[in-house]
Amino acid sequence: MITSADEALLRRAIAIATRAVVLGDAPYGSLLAGPDGTVLAEAHNTVRRDNDISAHPELKLARWAARELDPGTAARTTLYTSCQPCGMCAGGILRSGLGRVVFALSTEQLVELNPESGAWPVVAQDGPALFAEARIPVEGYYGR
Numbered sequence: 001m002i003t004s005a006d007e008a009l010l011r012r013a014i015a016i017a018t019r020a021v022v023l024g025d026a027p028y029g030s031l032l033a034g035p036d037g038t039v040l041a042e043a044h045n046t047v048r049r050d051n052d053i054s055a056h057p058e059l060k061l062a063r064w065a066a067r068e069l070d071p072g073t074a075a076r077t078t079l080y081t082s083c084q085p086c087g088m089c090a091g092g093i094l095r096s097g098l099g100r101v102v103f104a105l106s107t108e109q110l111v112e113l114n115p116e117s118g119a120w121p122v123v124a125q126d127g128p129a130l131f132a133e134a135r136i137p138v139e140g141y142y143g144r
Contacts, residue, residue: 002102009033009080010104012042016057017082020044028083030057032065032098035076040069057081058089062096075099083110 002010009031016029028045041064043057058081065074074097079085084103085093093101111118128134 005037006078006080006102009037009039009078010082010102012039013080013082014104016042016044023049025049028057028081030061030079030081032061033078033080035073040077041065054088056086056089058085058101059092062089062092062098065098066096069097071097078102083107 013029013031016031017027018029020029021027023044026045026047029042030044031042032040034040041061043060043064045057046055047053049055058079061079065077069077077098078100079093079098079102081101081103083105084107085101086107105113107118
């Protein structure tokens with residue numbers, strides 16, 4: 001359930017996205033709010049500026065949280081973002097231990113506004129293969 005406090009922080013994420021456009025960057029902004037609602041960090045999309053496909057604000061903040069927050073605090077921290085996280089960012093958010101994501105635009109709404117944003121090709125994947133060989137470094141690392 002999205003509260004009025006959530007809406008206020010979403011508006012701030014949208015303002016970060018608006019500022020990104022003024023700076024010449026893509027229109028996506030995010031922030032992390034701690035358990036008490038205090039803003040801990042903010043970021044906007046710098047994919048073009050940095051020539052880095054991973055420079056999405058959600059992933060930047062997930063990485064920040066994984067480095068800077070203890071697991072208990074991360075689990076009580078909320079990521080507010082102007083647009084629903086993509087698959088790459090969702091994976092980073094999951095691995096960071098963040099407890100909640102609140103977004104303004106859904107992926108479907110984004111694609112309606114910008115059809116090119118949904119034009120990603122499908123990448124073929126083949127596997128698994130060579131299990132007996134591939135398991136050796138994994139078992140060595142995890143001590144099994």
